[in-house]
Amino acid sequence: MNNALDMLLVFLVLTDLVLLGSSRLRNAIRIAALQGLMLGLLPLLAHGHGFGWSAVLLGAGSALLKGFVFPSLLNRALRETNARREIEPLVGYVASLLIGMGALALSFGFGARLPLPWPAPSQWLVPAGLFTVWTGLFLIVARRKAITQVLGYVVLENGIFALGMVLVEAMPLLVELGVLLDVFVAVFVMGIIVFHINREFDHIDVDQLRALKEPAP
Amino acid sequence: MTWTLVILPLLAAVAAVLIRSDRRRRALLVATAAGHFALTAICWIVPPDVAPGAWVGLDAAGRLFLGIASLLFLATAVYAAHSLGREAHGRQTEADTGSVFVNAPEAVFTACLLAFLSTMSLVAASRHLGVLWVAVEATTLATAPLIYFHRQPSSLEATWKYLLVCSVGIALALLGNFLLVVASAAADGSDGTLLVTELVARGADLRAPWLKAAFALLLVGYGTKMGLVPMHTWLPDAHSEAPSPVSALLSGALLNCAFLGILRAHSICAAAGLGDFSGGLLVAFGLATVAVAAAFLANAADYKRMLAYSSIEHMGLLALGAGLGGAALYGALLHAVNHSAVKAGLFLLAGNFLAAYRTKTIARVGGGIRRLPASGLLWLAGLFAIAGSPPFGTFASEFTILKEAFAPGRTAVGVVALAALAIAFAGMSKAFLGMALGRSPGDAPAEREAAASVWPALALLAVSLVLGFWIPSGLQAGLEHAARLLGGGTP
Numbered sequence: 001m002n003n004a005l006d007m008l009l010v011f012l013v014l015t016d017l018v019l020l021g022s023s024r025l026r027n028a029i030r031i032a033a034l035q036g037l038m039l040g041l042l043p044l045l046a047h048g049h050g051f052g053w054s055a056v057l058l059g060a061g062s063a064l065l066k067g068f069v070f071p072s073l074l075n076r077a078l079r080e081t082n083a084r085r086e087i088e089p090l091v092g093y094v095a096s097l098l099i100g101m102g103a104l105a106l107s108f109g110f111g112a113r114l115p116l117p118w119p120a121p122s123q124w125l126v127p128a129g130l131f132t133v134w135t136g137l138f139l140i141v142a143r144r145k146a147i148t149q150v151l152g153y154v155v156l157e158n159g160i161f162a163l164g165m166v167l168v169e170a171m172p173l174l175v176e177l178g179v180l181l182d183v184f185v186a187v188f189v190m191g192i193i194v195f196h197i198n199r200e201f202d203h204i205d206v207d208q209l210r211a212l213k214e215p216a217p
Numbered sequence: 218m219t220w221t222l223v224i225l226p227l228l229a230a231v232a233a234v235l236i237r238s239d240r241r242r243r244a245l246l247v248a249t250a251a252g253h254f255a256l257t258a259i260c261w262i263v264p265p266d267v268a269p270g271a272w273v274g275l276d277a278a279g280r281l282f283l284g285i286a287s288l289l290f291l292a293t294a295v296y297a298a299h300s301l302g303r304e305a306h307g308r309q310t311e312a313d314t315g316s317v318f319v320n321a322p323e324a325v326f327t328a329c330l331l332a333f334l335s336t337m338s339l340v341a342a343s344r345h346l347g348v349l350w351v352a353v354e355a356t357t358l359a360t361a362p363l364i365y366f367h368r369q370p371s372s373l374e375a376t377w378k379y380l381l382v383c384s385v386g387i388a389l390a391l392l393g394n395f396l397l398v399v400a401s402a403a404a405d406g407s408d409g410t411l412l413v414t415e416l417v418a419r420g421a422d423l424r425a426p427w428l429k430a431a432f433a434l435l436l437v438g439y440g441t442k443m444g445l446v447p448m449h450t451w452l453p454d455a456h457s458e459a460p461s462p463v464s465a466l467l468s469g470a471l472l473n474c475a476f477l478g479i480l481r482a483h484s485i486c487a488a489a490g491l492g493d494f495s496g497g498l499l500v501a502f503g504l505a506t507v508a509v510a511a512a513f514l515a516n517a518a519d520y521k522r523m524l525a526y527s528s529i530e531h532m533g534l535l536a537l538g539a540g541l542g543g544a545a546l547y548g549a550l551l552h553a554v555n556h557s558a559v560k561a562g563l564f565l566l567a568g569n570f571l572a573a574y575r576t577k578t579i580a581r582v583g584g585g586i587r588r589l590p591a592s593g594l595l596w597l598a599g600l601f602a603i604a605g606s607p608p609f610g611t612f613a614s615e616f617t618i619l620k621e622a623f624a625p626g627r628t629a630v631g632v633v634a635l636a637a638l639a640i641a642f643a644g645m646s647k648a649f650l651g652m653a654l655g656r657s658p659g660d661a662p663a664e665r666e667a668a669a670s671v672w673p674a675l676a677l678l679a680v681s682l683v684l685g686f687w688i689p690s691g692l693q694a695g696l697e698h699a700a701r702l703l704g705g706g707t708p
Binding site: 115117118140156163181182185189190196197200206209211 | 314345347348350351354355357358361362365368369370371373374375376377378380381384385388391392395399402404405411424426427453454457458513518522
């Protein structure tokens with residue numbers, strides 16, 4: 001059981017690294033979808049003692065949303081906007097990967113030092129979750145395309161989901177479902193806004209969105 | 218009863234999408250706002266019972282913030298029903314940037330506005346931090362389309378920033394919630410909780426390091442939504458680009474909702490004996506916020522952005538008051554009421570200026586008191602209200618906070634806050650006086666102002682004026698009860 005969980009978490013870290021180094025948007029969406037599907041298994045594997053129906057429901061809902069609904073939403077936005085790849089990201093891909101390696105090492109260091117009150121189901125858990133959160137934040141900050149930023153938000157949520165799923169068994173199902181619903185609507189609304197950005201500006205590079213600022217004193 | 222407050226606006230939102238007549242939809246908006254306000258008033262007169270383990274229920278603090286949101290929504294709905302009719306149909310040109318745009322469909326606008334009221338009611342009624350999180354994120358999603366009502370590039374930019382910055386910030390608050398469960402769980406990981414009353418009851422049994430980390434994340438997360446420096450960057454854009462009634466609600470009601478989230482977390486820390494830690498963080502963030510906002514207010518060029526920075530400044534004061542604790546927490550709650558009423562009124566007046574002058578640039582507006590006699594006069598009164606000068610209620614509430622800030626041992630806090638307030642007043646009075654009394658650009662005659670565009674703002678300013686002389690005993694009791702509930706005291 002625990003081996004499967006370890007494998008899953010290693011896979012999570014690998015998908016993060018691929019996302020950091022990927023310039024093709026379609027590819028990145030596919031990787032994020034894969035990540036979402038895997039995370040659907042997490043509630044089942046993490047709670048070793050028995051498959052509660054709530055864990056099954058939550059896992060299935062999450063996998064459906066992140067594995068199928070989000071990718072199709074994002075792919076549609078991609079088709080409409082004619083954006084294929086991230087051109088001239090604010091931080092280059094090699095640099096992103098190198099920084100990512102550093103962040104991964106830090107995540108491991110932090111995870112090893114964190115005094116969890118009870119043993120985690122896997123020693124990979126906290127580092128993998130933290131690294132995924134970091135990857136999401138990094139994608140939001142270091143990329144230009146609005147779609148990549150939405151993707152970063154999804155990855156960030158994935159990381160928080162992973163951390164929460166395993167640290168916490170006490171989060172009531174209803175609240176978890178509410179969180180999932182919120183994330184769904186957030187990505188949906190962001191998708192709509194991406195359409196509009198494309199229509200207004202003829203592209204979806206958000207660094208062009210900088211008309212609003214204070215006048216120089 | 219409590220659920221009715223959440224569900225009624227939601228049903229009205231669905232109805233708003235289905236109704237085709239603009240006139241009927243506006244009537245529905247006002248009727249729902251009035252109904253919600255009546256229900257809220259009943260909750261104030263006869264506080265509903267709250268089961269100890271209930272996730273949703275109105276305690277004293279929730280009732281206070283619900284009351285603010287409901288009052289503001291009623292005033293704003295009356296104003297919006299009028300101002301929506303004032304909006305031109307078809308293509309129009311923005312005077313400041315020269316961009317051509319159309320408006321979003323009015324049905325969508327009204328539906329989002331009503332959904333916004335529903336989510337704010339849920340925030341106020343949440344006694345479970347998970348529910349609170351879901352509700353706060355839902356407010357972000359309901360308001361994003363409202364900011365993009367005028368479909369032009371600058372509004373789009375503001376909406377995108379708002380959506381992304383706030384969603385990411387709120388995501389961090391979710392992480393904080395998880396850590397809070399860890400802090401409260403038993404040694405084998407079971408029995409964790411997010412129920413505020415339960416967390417407060419466990420008090421010192423909570424794991425201190427986890428609780429500290431959780432509070433820091435919650436403060437950053439909800440602080441983003443509240444507009445605390447340095448997470449405030451989205452706020453001036455969103456509040457200036459939104460249509461004026463929406464700006465009024467964002468500044469007056471929504472920022473308070475995020476503040477309530479922080480207050481809940483702070484009360485848990487106080488119960489666990491970590492009040493000094495959480496209070497210290499709040500004071501630091503609050504002071505930084507007041508100081509930075511004052512610097513921007515000193516040199517404002519756009520009057521809606523100026524009001525937005527003023528909101529940031531007052532949110533800093535609220536955080537400062539909550540952090541100082543004791544009577545200052547009571548002062549912060551009173552100030553939340555005062556600031557909301559005044560700021561919402563000012564944004565509604567700013568909407569009148571925008572409609573008449575077609576510009577948001579301060580330098581291009583003048584002679585307001587001649588061209589818009591009622592709005593111009595109220596605008597001048599609003600300057601004194603927002604600056605916290607007597608006889609307005611803002612004076613009493615700011616005084617209560619500052620008195621605690623000048624307590625022996627922390628005089629520096631008081632000095633910084635007072636200096637920032639003075640700078641902000643100087644900057645704002647220059648802009649306000651120029652707009653109301655300065656030379657008019659062109660020779661436009663005085664306009665007849667519609668009652669619906671003036672009365673809501675007049676009523677809101679009057680609330681703050683009355684609170685300066687007399688606080689009704691019911692409100693006084695509610696404020697004291699809420700302050701004690703949140704770990705503070707009363708003067």
